[in-house]
Amino acid sequence: MTSFFQTLGMTHEWAWFTATIAGILLIALPLMLAVAMIIYVDRKIWAAMALRRGPNVVGPFGLLQSFADGLKVFLQETIIPSAANKVLFLIAPIITFTVALMAWAVIPFNSGAVLADINVGLLYVLAVSSLGVYGVVIAGWASNSKYPFFSAMRAAAQMISYEVSIGFILICVVLWAGSFNLNAIVMAQKDHVWLINGFVANPLLFPLWVMFLISGMAETARAPFDLTEAESELVAGYQTEYSSMAFALYWLGEYANVLLMCALNATLFFGGWLPPLDIPVLYLVPGWLWLFAKIFFFFFIFSWVKATVPRYRYDQLMRLGWKIFLPVSLLFVVLVSGWLMATHHFCDADQTLYPDPDHYGRIVNNGVCP
């Protein structure tokens, strides 16, 4: 896109700047629309599983329900509790919402169709997703009210706990792909096992995907791990004191985070924008369509779980994260890296695995590669 703006007579720097701004808008605006629709889809799936009809009044099949809700919320009065810390109280939902949008910068939508094609893409996702907790913690503290504060404490502990095992799972994926760049990770999954595009078909990585899916639900505080907003214990959790647009920002941010988790599942384990099978005919369908289909599939799983699984108790949540996922994912780091070493995974691709630090550009063969 940079070259297009350069033809309009801009210097390279400003053309890049304009192109980046345009790219951000191209991702953020459709994402907001997608969030509005996915909230509707969530409610419809949830209703169908409970043998109800779900939203069906506003617009055809109730499609415009989310927009009606948005308008209603927009017209409400913003109430700020008098004992609240006003600045932080208003900044908190903005942080949640912004952070939820930020991570989308490195998700590849097609071959080369990515806003920021950086080498440390996956680390960036980890970094940004670890910021999400601030929106919740600051809201809980700034509300100056006990239930939001309890909720903030829970959220902080929960998100940190599950980030640890998510980190180990991502390390395994990175080891196999040999790169932190998300596009490179997608390409590494091409024809991975018997024509299947995706690490999920790999017996060593499949258990990691299952753990990643569950950790993703815990990380986004989605049911059955929605203890931060457990209504029977904490009123509405950290959002208790919020109303109007501030509340809507939490709502949007939460669903944008869920969509991001679905996109990460699709990108890291199901081949991202690649078709499911490595058959030439399937490549006629544009890559972003495959990615969207996969995101939707994972969102259906998230909804399904929300509608069917009862909420965890808090100590069970902590037990699952620290006593089961952490040791198992650590074991898999050892297994995956051991397997890759034993099979000389990187040796035939290129010999740059062990560069000589004393002489840049020279490769040492330290006996690992035959």
Place this chain on the structure above:
Amino acid sequence: MIQVLAFYLFATLVIASAVFVIMSRNPVHSVLWLIVAFFNAAGLMVLVGAEFIAMLLVIVYVGAVAVLFLFVVMMLDIDFAELRAGFIRNFPLGIAIALVLVAELVLGIGAERAGALKLGTPDGTAAPLMDRSNIEAIGALLYSRYLFLFESAGIILLVAMIGAIVLTHRERSDTRRQNISKQVKRRPDEATINVKPEVGKGVQL
């Protein structure tokens, strides 16, 4: 142009937020300003091309350390009057530390002006710019030349972690603990019996 603008933006914000860390009356605000400072420092790292360090700074300091800071500071019950009373008493010590830091800065810059140390390859030439990414370059160094230092740092951290757990762990005998595998193993025929009591008689369990 954009690089220069970005540099001055990040640099100003780092210094300003560092000042606010000290100036804030409320410790929670201090921690939040500290987070802003970390974040902008990460921005500066990206500007000089050290994207791996930048991401680690955000993941480790902003994502984990600062959250725990915030966690602790939020739950503290702080008497602000007492804090300000201590300020006068500790003022000379603070000045002394500030002077030491300034002296170190002056010494460092002076030494650099007088002829900086030559860093680089053993034969004295500067290390060539690497055409590979940060992560590969750091990994190549850490896992070859500095392997034993790196591993011993890891072991020290592991020992510290185990030490912290051993020191704070306490076994309580008076609590009822849940044994999930025992619960899952339980089958209906162990837990329930089907009886047909006669009228007027209870059930013997």
